[in-house]
Amino acid sequence: MRSTSIMIVGVGGQGTLLTSRILGTVGISTGTDVKVSEVHGMSQRGGSVVTYVKMGDKVHSPIIEKGEADILLCFEELEALRWIDYAKKDASIIINTQRIDPMPVITGKAKYPENIVEKIKADYPNVVTVPALELAEACGSIKAVNVVMIGVLAKRTDIAEETWLDAIRKTVKPQFVDLNIEAFKKGYSL
Amino acid sequence: MKQLMLGNEAIARGVYEAGAKVASAYPGTPSTEITEYIAEYDEIYSEWAPNEKVALEVAIGASVGGARATCAMKHVGLNVAADPLFTAAYTGVNGGLVIFVADDPGMHSSQNEQDTRLIARAAKVPVLEPSDSQECKDFTRKAFEISEQFDTPIIVRLTTRVAHSQGLVELGEREDIPLKPYAKDPGKYVMMPAMARKRHVVVEERLEKLTEYSNETPLNHIEWGDRKIGVITSGIAYQYAKEAFGNASFLKLGMVYPLPEKLIREFAAGVETIYVIEELEPFIEDHCLKMGIPVKGKALLPLIGEYNANLIRERILGQKAEKLNNIEEEVPVRPPVMCPGCPHRGLFYVLKKLKLTVTGDIGCYTLGTLAPLESMDTCVCMGASVGMAHGMEKAMGRDAARKTVAVIGDSTFIHSGITGLIGIVYNKGTSTVVILDNSITGMTGHQHNPTTGFTIKGEPTRQVDLVKLCQAVGVDRVRVCDPFDLETLEKVIKEEVAADEPSVVIAQRPCALLKHVKFNGALRIDREKCTRCKMCMRLGCPAIVDRGTHVEVNPALCVGCDLCTKVCRFNAFERVGGDHA
Numbered sequence: 054m055r056s057t058s059i060m061i062v063g064v065g066g067q068g069t070l071l072t073s074r075i076l077g078t079v080g081i082s083t084g085t086d087v088k089v090s091e092v093h094g095m096s097q098r099g100g101s102v103v104t105y106v107k108m109g110d111k112v113h114s115p116i117i118e119k120g121e122a123d124i125l126l127c128f129e130e131l132e133a134l135r136w137i138d139y140a141k142k143d144a145s146i147i148i149n150t151q152r153i154d155p156m157p158v159i160t161g162k163a164k165y166p167e168n169i170v171e172k173i174k175a176d177y178p179n180v181v182t183v184p185a186l187e188l189a190e191a192c193g194s195i196k197a198v199n200v201v202m203i204g205v206l207a208k209r210t211d212i213a214e215e216t217w218l219d220a221i222r223k224t225v226k227p228q229f230v231d232l233n234i235e236a237f238k239k240g241y242s243l
Numbered sequence: 244m245k246q247l248m249l250g251n252e253a254i255a256r257g258v259y260e261a262g263a264k265v266a267s268a269y270p271g272t273p274s275t276e277i278t279e280y281i282a283e284y285d286e287i288y289s290e291w292a293p294n295e296k297v298a299l300e301v302a303i304g305a306s307v308g309g310a311r312a313t314c315a316m317k318h319v320g321l322n323v324a325a326d327p328l329f330t331a332a333y334t335g336v337n338g339g340l341v342i343f344v345a346d347d348p349g350m351h352s353s354q355n356e357q358d359t360r361l362i363a364r365a366a367k368v369p370v371l372e373p374s375d376s377q378e379c380k381d382f383t384r385k386a387f388e389i390s391e392q393f394d395t396p397i398i399v400r401l402t403t404r405v406a407h408s409q410g411l412v413e414l415g416e417r418e419d420i421p422l423k424p425y426a427k428d429p430g431k432y433v434m435m436p437a438m439a440r441k442r443h444v445v446v447e448e449r450l451e452k453l454t455e456y457s458n459e460t461p462l463n464h465i466e467w468g469d470r471k472i473g474v475i476t477s478g479i480a481y482q483y484a485k486e487a488f489g490n491a492s493f494l495k496l497g498m499v500y501p502l503p504e505k506l507i508r509e510f511a512a513g514v515e516t517i518y519v520i521e522e523l524e525p526f527i528e529d530h531c532l533k534m535g536i537p538v539k540g541k542a543l544l545p546l547i548g549e550y551n552a553n554l555i556r557e558r559i560l561g562q563k564a565e566k567l568n569n570i571e572e573e574v575p576v577r578p579p580v581m582c583p584g585c586p587h588r589g590l591f592y593v594l595k596k597l598k599l600t601v602t603g604d605i606g607c608y609t610l611g612t613l614a615p616l617e618s619m620d621t622c623v624c625m626g627a628s629v630g631m632a633h634g635m636e637k638a639m640g641r642d643a644a645r646k647t648v649a650v651i652g653d654s655t656f657i658h659s660g661i662t663g664l665i666g667i668v669y670n671k672g673t674s675t676v677v678i679l680d681n682s683i684t685g686m687t688g689h690q691h692n693p694t695t696g697f698t699i700k701g702e703p704t705r706q707v708d709l710v711k712l713c714q715a716v717g718v719d720r721v722r723v724c725d726p727f728d729l730e731t732l733e734k735v736i737k738e739e740v741a742a743d744e745p746s747v748v749i750a751q752r753p754c755a756l757l758k759h760v761k762f763n764g765a766l767r768i769d770r771e772k773c774t775r776c777k778m779c780m781r782l783g784c785p786a787i788v789d790r791g792t793h794v795e796v797n798p799a800l801c802v803g804c805d806l807c808t809k810v811c812r813f814n815a816f817e818r819v820g821g822d823h824a
């Protein structure tokens with residue numbers, strides 16, 4: 054398998070840790086080396102958070118660097134802009150069209166940049182936008198945003214759908230499996 | 244079959260497989276999960292200690308008692324535990340004693356960037372440093388063996404990227420390690436001057452033997468490649484260097500103290516140019532230079548922050564990663580914030596309103612420093628708020644004490660605030676200490692502590708009564724107050740700072756993220772009623788946003804704690820879906 058580098062960016066509390074756990078589980082079942090790096094602690098309190106998932110024959114560094122990500126999975130628009138330098142030119146860039154104002158914007162010290170998606174599209178050919186919040190709501194829980202996003206991502210890899218579903222079943226609590234599978238399919242069918 | 248494990252989880256697995264029996268720790272990012280995962284093994288007794296010093300003392304006791312014992316902490320925790328560490332190096336061990344210390348280059352969640360290797364060297368204790376999850380497990384098992392073979396406590400040093408990265412790990416079985424017999428031995432375990440003088444000799448001899456071991460152990464090994472460039476490295480820096488240098492020659496160090504001098508010389512003789520790649524201090528580099536080996540390191544690479552492969556390529560190989568886009572937009576920073584519904588918000592709103600000087604402490608409430616609450620003046624280390632308020636009073640006089648409060652979390656107060664409070668009472672201070680009692684250790688991700696009434700395993704236990712505790716040390720004015728009752732809180736704080744004797748205000752309300760905490764559901768703003776006075780924006784709630792033309796509530800973030808309804812004079816907040824807030 055060729056090596057794949059996936060970066061997940063978002064805001065602490067958006068469920069990016071569960072996303073990385075599902076991706077890690079998928080990684081193992083592809084039979085290659087896997088590393089997942091995430092930061093716990095302070096930034097989980099509404100700060101900017103980033104998770105790296107790397108798969109390949111041998112993975113050394115657990116982090117992804119500028120210009121290396123094959124997939125940039127963005128849970129929030131401003132975070133997409135913050136981490137855009139990390140995407141390869143032909144990376145799949147998946148953006149949840151959700152906006153969470155950071156405190157400097159809330160207090161009026163900074164402005165939330167305009168037209169983020171357009172700006173990214175001008176330089177990168179493979180950008181997809183996802184109204185993940187609405188799709189998750191339609192499944193019954195806004196918490197499922199992360200799994201909707203995984204669905205969109207899954208479609209853009211060469212890993213079988215069943216492998217992803219399996220990983221979801223293994224990772225989420227039994228009572229939430231159905232909801233999450235529905236959310237995954239919503240994303241997968243986009 | 245291999246499992247994907249966090250470095251910290253793999254450490255716990257190693258502790259389990261090594262047959263350890265006792266683990267005591269105080270939480271601290273990025274070390275916390277080590278003990279949380281250990282607690283999942285019923286074969287190991289585990290506990291949260293009140294602080295790192297106690298945790299290490301418990302582990303030392305368990306080791307002297309004959310068990311393999313362990314304790315985990317973040318880098319600054321080792322400062323707190325330094326006192327027992329430096330002398331446990333003299334007593335040595337009975338059962339193996341392994342101390343896990345997690346450094347935080349880049350300060351993702353810390354107040355400084357100190358390098359544990361320097362403390363270990365000062366304490367004369369050996370150090371292993373794993374570079375991925377598999378090594379976390381393997382080195383942990385090895386550490387117990389080294390500890391017993393050389394009769395020494397040993398440190399396993401981690402950094403954030405090793406502790407918080409998941410990698411594949413091959414699992415093994417738990418070793419059956421019987422309890423070693425305990426024999427009274429004052430010459431070894433009572434460190435009075437006469438005994439300690441003899442033990443210091445043992446320590447120095449031991450270091451020589453450990454240096455020999457370091458030369459021979461496969462923990463340190465050479466990977467010969469292209470001989471033009473030789474890289475000496477360890478821990479996570481090894482992984483970055485592997486990516487940056489590809490097929491160069493490597494001396495990978497798994498044991499970083501004491502360093503393998505013979506092996507370093509052998510490696511140096513076999514390569515043309517030697518680079519030392521290590522985050523933080525030039526620990527390996529200085530040693531090589533002292534040995535007369537010309538290596539390059541910190542002249543090219545920073546002393547500060549984390550490394551990565553691009554940084555190494557740029558600084559050493561002169562290859563700069565090119566920018567792939569024309570986006571030059573300024574991206575606003577996104578600092579962490581107090582969560583929606585956080586009980587701390589009420590307190591800081593009041594403290595700011597009263598314009599008090601606030602000596603602060605470490606925990607989620609340190610976020611009270613940031614705009615718009617902006618009320619914390621200082622934050623140095625755990626417990627410092629209490630002593631510093633007292634110091635300010637003694638320097639600036641009683642009037643200053645009437646305008647000052649110390650704020651400290653429940654876990655932090657038990658960790659090292661209580662001693663400061665005793666100092667205030669004893670030394671006739673009049674400071675006011677506010678304990679933010681949110682019924683949990685919040686910042687590090689919800690660990691129980693002596694004030695919560697539950698153990699690490701969630702079993703009920705005797706709970707420290709903060710009111711009685713403060714009274715018992717001699718504080719007569721102790722008051723309990725809900726930080727969301729803004730009016731009462733303001734009145735109480737005004738009275739207590741004015742009082743000419745020490746006082747404690749316990750601001751009590753559980754963390755909004757605790758499972759049992761239920762709110763009433765999201766609010767929204769009635770635009771007819773809202774005058775855009777923006778009083779609510781002063782709360783610094785991430786769910787309340789100014790859209791320019793109007794202020795609105797972000798329904799995905801609002802939990803319905805209703806604090807905003809208490810500052811709104813126009814009754815503009817209403818609950819989504821009907822009834823009045």
Ligand SMILES: Cc1ncc(C[n+]2csc(CCOP(=O)(O)OP(=O)(O)O)c2C)c(N)n1
Nearest residue numbers: 271320605606607652653654655684685686
């Ligand atoms: C010596 C030391 N040990 C551990 C830590 C990590 N740490 C920072 S804050 C904190 C606990 C905070 O809990 P609490 O005081 O209850 O406040 P909360 O976060 O719940 O508001 C810990 C363990 C540290 N910074 N220093």
